[in-house]
Amino acid sequence: MSISEQMNKIGVSQTMKIAAEAKAMQTRGENVIDLSVGEPDFPTPPNVKEAAKRAIDENQTRYTYNQGTTELRSSISEKLKRENGLDYSTNDIIVSSGAKQSLFNAIYSIVNNDDEVIIPAPYWVSYPEMVMLAHGKPVIIDTTEKRCFKLTPEQLKGAITPYTKALILCNPSNPTGSVYTKKELESIAEIVEQNKFYVISDEIYEKLVFDNFEFVSFPSLSESIKEKTILINGLSKSFAMTGWRIGYAAGPEQIIKAMGKIQSHSTSNASSISQAAAVEALNGSQDYVEMMRKEFEQRRNFLYDELTTIKEITCCKPHGAFYLFPNIASYFRKSSSLFRIKNSFDLAIYLLNEAKVATVPGSSFGAEGFLRLSYSTSMENLEEAAARIKEALSKLT
Numbered sequence: 001m002s003i004s005e006q007m008n009k010i011g012v013s014q015t016m017k018i019a020a021e022a023k024a025m026q027t028r029g030e031n032v033i034d035l036s037v038g039e040p041d042f043p044t045p046p047n048v049k050e051a052a053k054r055a056i057d058e059n060q061t062r063y064t065y066n067q068g069t070t071e072l073r074s075s076i077s078e079k080l081k082r083e084n085g086l087d088y089s090t091n092d093i094i095v096s097s098g099a100k101q102s103l104f105n106a107i108y109s110i111v112n113n114d115d116e117v118i119i120p121a122p123y124w125v126s127y128p129e130m131v132m133l134a135h136g137k138p139v140i141i142d143t144t145e146k147r148c149f150k151l152t153p154e155q156l157k158g159a160i161t162p163y164t165k166a167l168i169l170c171n172p173s174n175p176t177g178s179v180y181t182k183k184e185l186e187s188i189a190e191i192v193e194q195n196k197f198y199v200i201s202d203e204i205y206e207k208l209v210f211d212n213f214e215f216v217s218f219p220s221l222s223e224s225i226k227e228k229t230i231l232i233n234g235l236s237k238s239f240a241m242t243g244w245r246i247g248y249a250a251g252p253e254q255i256i257k258a259m260g261k262i263q264s265h266s267t268s269n270a271s272s273i274s275q276a277a278a279v280e281a282l283n284g285s286q287d288y289v290e291m292m293r294k295e296f297e298q299r300r301n302f303l304y305d306e307l308t309t310i311k312e313i314t315c316c317k318p319h320g321a322f323y324l325f326p327n328i329a330s331y332f333r334k335s336s337s338l339f340r341i342k343n344s345f346d347l348a349i350y351l352l353n354e355a356k357v358a359t360v361p362g363s364s365f366g367a368e369g370f371l372r373l374s375y376s377t378s379m380e381n382l383e384e385a386a387a388r389i390k391e392a393l394s395k396l397t
Contacts, residue, residue, distance in 0.1 A: 051280035068095025099234035099247030121366035177318025329369035
């Protein structure tokens with residue numbers, strides 16, 4: 001007896017190895033500063049928590065519609081119209097247990113055996129694995145630090161084949177924090193129009209943009225592009241609701257129905273309490289969201305300035321999310337008294353053991369030579385982490 005061939009294709013995440021070691025060190029009482037986490041460190045907004053408590057008191061504790069409550073889907077529809085200029089009916093929207101499930105459902109709904117899905121690298125770790133689970137083929141395009149890791153029209157054209165089924169576009173990006181301008185998105189949209197494939201637009205970090213940068217939702221570019229786009233979003237990052245597990249997708253009704261079929265045989269509806277809280281998050285005051293955004297911008301500025309004072313490091317200054325993605329390749333082949341650095345995983349392990357700072361190797365995101373640092377922690381922690389990193393790196397020769 002053995003597990004399926006498909007499972008044997010799925011790799012074990014290096015990110016989890018780093019996280020497990022960091023947790024073990026913390027359990028032993030070591031003061032580890034965690035810059036690996038992909039979630040806000042703020043509590044969920046008070047009004048959202050109160051809405052959840054009311055839902056419990058009002059016994060909203062039963063199954064909901066498989067695609068989500070009418071109230072929440074209506075709130076999402078109104079949000080997309082109000083903030084993104086998009087018209088979606090409630091039938092064009094599905095609520096899932098997190099944006100990750102929305103992505104999984106979307107990929108499974110459109111990908112046939114051996115269909116190709118274009119994924120720009122650096123990419124979020126689960127994109128290629130999800131495509132392979134759907135028996136598709138990930139086609140990885142290596143973007144460059146020079147262009148802040150953004151896909152160019154020329155790169156996209158060069159990756160298209162008769163088997164191309166979709167492009168996954170993460171904007172703002174995890175792990176790089178890069179954000180596309182409207183003009184850059186329009187250049188991509190033009191190629192999509194010419195070649196007729198889907199775009200899965202992951203916009204989970206849309207509210208976390210800095211420097212007065214104007215975020216543009218990909219399906220808002222035109223009605224024709226909207227019909228080719230599956231929009232993925234959720235409340236985890238913008239509203240500090242990672243544990244509530246609320247994500248959603250909006251797109252052509254036939255695809256949303258297909259996603260609903262998959263969901264009906266896997267998880268069914270998202271938590272009823274979380275859905276009630278999500279209605280308040282979308283309809284209530286957005287002041288808390290803006291407070292978080294401003295704090296993240298301040299932290300980004302600090303950590304970016306600290307890292308770029310290290311002469312061996314270069315880093316594109318990101319306009320969104322809460323990550324920095326510095327180039328640390330100049331440390332390869334350097335050594336401490338006990339450790340030789342060969343790759344980004346080695347450097348992440350070195351920093352964890354020498355500096356007691358947890359980071360994520362770029363190889364986890366398909367980009368060797370880089371590290372991902374999350375600034376989703378207090379300024380006090382960032383100040384200490386920056387000092388520790390500088391000291392540890394100075395010991396390498």
